[in-house]
Amino acid sequence: MIKLLTILLVIFSANLTAQQAIDHSKHQMQPATIEPSCSTLSMACAKTISSVVSKQGRIWSVWSHQQYLYLNYSDDLGHSYSKARKVNNTAEKISSRGENRPKIAIDDAGNVYLSWITPLKKRFSSNVRFSYLNAKSNLFSSVITVNNDNLVTGHSFNEMVVTDAGDVYIAWLDGRAKVAAAKQGIRLRHSEIYLAHANFIQGKTVFDNNYLTQGTCVCCRLAMDLDQHALPMLMWRHIFDKNTRDHGFLTMKNQQQANQIKRVSFENWQVDGCPHQGPSMVREKISVNSNRVHMAWFNNAPDASGLFYSYSDNNGEDMSKVNHFAPKAQLPEHPFLSQKIVANGTKSLLQLVWREYNGTAYQIKYQSSATGDIWSDTRVIATSAKGVDYPYILQHSLGSYLHWHIIGQPLRLIKL
């Protein structure tokens, strides 16, 4: 009887998912008009939007409304969007603010991978969640929890990279050591980084969980990219000594084991609190400097405050001279680095955007550089008096675009 019920349930669920696929196949493109009110389901009203570009130039975006995650796409650079598809069939809380927001990535086959954080009832406890849209079946996989400790503790600030071959890597700030320490009466004030791996194309559908390092700040986003062997590399805000909030960097020996961490910033910001400002990092994919890792970050030491940039050609062992490109007086924050590849993949341009607030309006500023040594003059790309999201860059075959969201308005894609 139970078996029969299970079969019926599976058939019913499959039908529901198939129905979503049928709706989607209508390709109802919706113009990106300004929303009069944010009480209804709409992309414009989402608090955060994360996007990725497929090889064919389709911009996939993930965002949440109430307790559901939605995925839609645009084939015309954001002028219109497909009907949004619900990712999770069962309602759950979704972290979608500041540096803790849903992530999206895509592989060569066009599978779209989604990862997000669902907060639990206990304060500062949450799980890393995952689903992907199968390019062949056009169906979402069941939502699964990535962290495998089954503990009510922190698993947050997820970051995800996916290789062309479909290797999915998700890293996050993990609190399982806090649970163990609490049993011994010790209150841990830092987190650990864990890394999970799966490959759904190759049938590895269960994420392993691997400890990478400890002693990280508990409330800043991670930065993640792939090295020349398509293994993840990570940068994050670390706690050195007692309370020095500088940045750590690591590469992987293999899919499970990390190399020793390197300290890559040295402003010596002493703060016993939450900066809520994680770094950005990108590795050069082409050119003679193809192992060069570019890094940008915020720090706030009394004599070194604002935004900083530096690069390393040997995985953090040595760093280039630090470029303090945005001083504190301009209230700069949330830098984002990206690499534009031009001239049929023979040349590249490093691009950097960040946000400033001048007391009356937000500005998104932009600089570019060929190698990271000499930078262009700073340009203001966008301005808004209203509350705005952090800036990101999308690399599209038709150009590089600033990805900037103002709540209540259509996502802005501004050509750099």
Add this chain to the structure above:
Amino acid sequence: MISLTKAVITLAVRTCCSLIVFLYSNIALATVDHISVNSHSFTNQLTVEKAKQVIKQGPQLIVMWSLDCPACFEELDTLAQLLKSRPELAITLISTDDDPTRYEEVNQVYAEPAFRTVPRWVYQENQAQQIRYTIDPTWQGELPRSFYIDKTGKQFSHSGVLSQKQLQSIVAKISP
């Protein structure tokens, strides 16, 4: 008959006293509520204009905190302990959670009895940067953030959890 009269008088006096206590408590509640949290709904959303008024209100310690900041809860615990013994201290609490879907959770934190005597605020929706700039234009959003004005009108700020020593020093500077 005498006992009946006594009972009527007792009842009248009790009713009268209850009425006075009820009215008084309501007046007291109303006095507190214009600066603090109603237990069922938020009436004290901090706008830029209100933030300007808050920082003009003489010597005080203003502590900014967020639901997303574990270190802030250590600070709030310390402040609650302090306020239990010194409820008269001029301390103001400001939650930077400028999202109405989180106000109820902020409200739960503010339900701590020791906070009943202090003004408690939460940022108005989508106004974090503007309010932050109004309170302290040198502040970049790190939390907890303390901002205090001493008896001479001088302003100071501190990022991160206050140590007991720092807190005692501030208390001495803001107390009459």
